[in-house]
Amino acid sequence: MRGVWTTEHVRSAEERLLAVTPEGALMRRAAYGVSVRAAKLLAEHTGRVVGTRAVLVVGAGNNGGDALWAGYFLRRRGVAVAAVLLRPEKAHPAGLAALRRAGGRVYSPETAAEVIDSADVVIDGVVGLSARGPLRPDAAAVFERVTAPVLAVDLPSGVDPDTGAVDGPAVRATCTVTFGAYKPVHVLNPQHCGDITLVDIGLSGELGEPDLLQLDAADVAAAWPLPKPEDNKYTQGVTGVAAGSSTYPGAAVLTAAAAVRATAGMVRYAGPVADVVRSHWPEVVATGSIFDAGRVQAWVVGPGIGTGRQSKEVLAEALGQGVPVCADADAITLIAEQPDVLDARDPDTPLLLTPHDGEFERLTGSAPGADRVGAAREAARRFRAVVLLKGHCTVIAAPDGRVLVNRPRGSWLATAGSGDVLAGMIGALLASGLDPWLAAGVAADVHARAGQIAAGGVPTSASGILAAIPDAVRQARSLTP
Numbered sequence: 001m002r003g004v005w006t007t008e009h010v011r012s013a014e015e016r017l018l019a020v021t022p023e024g025a026l027m028r029r030a031a032y033g034v035s036v037r038a039a040k041l042l043a044e045h046t047g048r049v050v051g052t053r054a055v056l057v058v059g060a061g062n063n064g065g066d067a068l069w070a071g072y073f074l075r076r077r078g079v080a081v082a083a084v085l086l087r088p089e090k091a092h093p094a095g096l097a098a099l100r101r102a103g104g105r106v107y108s109p110e111t112a113a114e115v116i117d118s119a120d121v122v123i124d125g126v127v128g129l130s131a132r133g134p135l136r137p138d139a140a141a142v143f144e145r146v147t148a149p150v151l152a153v154d155l156p157s158g159v160d161p162d163t164g165a166v167d168g169p170a171v172r173a174t175c176t177v178t179f180g181a182y183k184p185v186h187v188l189n190p191q192h193c194g195d196i197t198l199v200d201i202g203l204s205g206e207l208g209e210p211d212l213l214q215l216d217a218a219d220v221a222a223a224w225p226l227p228k229p230e231d232n233k234y235t236q237g238v239t240g241v242a243a244g245s246s247t248y249p250g251a252a253v254l255t256a257a258a259a260v261r262a263t264a265g266m267v268r269y270a271g272p273v274a275d276v277v278r279s280h281w282p283e284v285v286a287t288g289s290i291f292d293a294g295r296v297q298a299w300v301v302g303p304g305i306g307t308g309r310q311s312k313e314v315l316a317e318a319l320g321q322g323v324p325v326c327a328d329a330d331a332i333t334l335i336a337e338q339p340d341v342l343d344a345r346d347p348d349t350p351l352l353l354t355p356h357d358g359e360f361e362r363l364t365g366s367a368p369g370a371d372r373v374g375a376a377r378e379a380a381r382r383f384r385a386v387v388l389l390k391g392h393c394t395v396i397a398a399p400d401g402r403v404l405v406n407r408p409r410g411s412w413l414a415t416a417g418s419g420d421v422l423a424g425m426i427g428a429l430l431a432s433g434l435d436p437w438l439a440a441g442v443a444a445d446v447h448a449r450a451g452q453i454a455a456g457g458v459p460t461s462a463s464g465i466l467a468a469i470p471d472a473v474r475q476a477r478s479l480t481p
């Protein structure tokens, strides 16, 4: 798993490390890493390093210091370096002196137009860990002019380091070089970070437990249930699906089918469109009502069921069986509108909620806002449920505070029925006995992979995502990052 630490935790770890490190050493380590990545970027874009032109955009703190020292190292590799100082009086003194000594030139934003236009790479050293709010107008004007690839030092300036939120002008980087630890921005807003490189500055011993986690392919491969020699159809988990209606039969088909595709366990369908489900997926045992569905190890309730009295009874029945329940779509709206349905739940019965932003607002009374991790964590505590908050970077919070952030693979999942497929996969993983938080995490990962595989660069559909689930699991099992 990839650990991610908040800026507060990174800062206190850095303080402990700084106390036992010669002055300036950490910054030079960090800056050297920036210069190596910058040289690679220059080589990729121009075919050479010597004789190319780099522009540093330098703010008032140590992030600017990193950029200035990186400029010094690039000068030693034969790169022409120009530093645009946004706050000349506050530019890192040692970094600026080193760059000047090495032959770097210095500009103000007003005099820099020409060097920006002819840059082969621009290095964003405006703000790092101490960033607050969007780019200020002077920095925004500089970046508006930029056409060269941008390397962000530590993180793209203008993006909130702890939430990844963007509320005005911000740097959109080709690549980001960060130091010592991944910060929330790197997993919550990868679109603005581009390709991310982590430079080791010796911080790992000081970091402690991560604040957020991101699954690697190895985690997904290790968690995904495969049949063992002693297994039969029951021991791998029976998934119950209560989905669909005569208005929305497709939701039933997609949800049940995703459960079929995800694991080798059995799938039972209970609802008004049993015939439709059976005709598409003969391996599903389908009945008309949850009350005569038989035993299951987990329920998925919600896609396309509506929010009427009967649906409430179905949800209450599922919640009362003492097995994990994934409440999706209409089931979330039901809980929001008629919270007494949760009285049917034994306090120990695991519950998993999968809201998108609108459902989240209905459920909790407020939109997730900029701090999506904080919002999901709070909702998880309040409902004693795993909350999977859908988004470009889906966030999965457990009631005990653990948070996973899913790695997006394009925007291919934004298509009708895609959520039904995710819910079905989660149900099958719950039925197999996986921890609900991990089940949601690995399902989200494979769902994203399936979307990318199904799309192959052009828009896809829920049926496409469904069909790609096996290849997505294969891809994770071959440990593709």
Ligand SMILES: NC(=O)C1=CN([C@@H]2O[C@H](COP(=O)(O)OP(=O)(O)OC[C@H]3O[C@@H](n4cnc5c(N)ncnc54)[C@H](O)[C@@H]3O)[C@@H](O)[C@H]2O)[C@@H](O)CC1
Pocket: 014, 015, 018, 026, 027, 028, 030, 059, 060, 061, 062, 063, 064, 066, 126, 127, 128, 129, 130, 131, 132, 133, 134, 135, 136, 153, 154, 158, 179, 201
């Ligand atoms: N502390 C350390 O040991 C190390 C720090 N390093 C670098 O130091 C950075 C943190 O440096 P600092 O704490 O000095 O602060 P920053 O360089 O992140 O920010 C500098 C100042 O910019 C101002 N500012 C905040 N938001 C702004 C905005 N939107 N527009 C313009 N100005 C804004 C603030 O007054 C802030 O103090 C890290 O991101 C990293 O790049 C690295 O050199 C590695 C070692």
Ligand SMILES: [K+]
Pocket: 063, 124, 125, 126, 127, 128, 152, 153, 154, 155, 156, 157
């Ligand atoms: K930066």
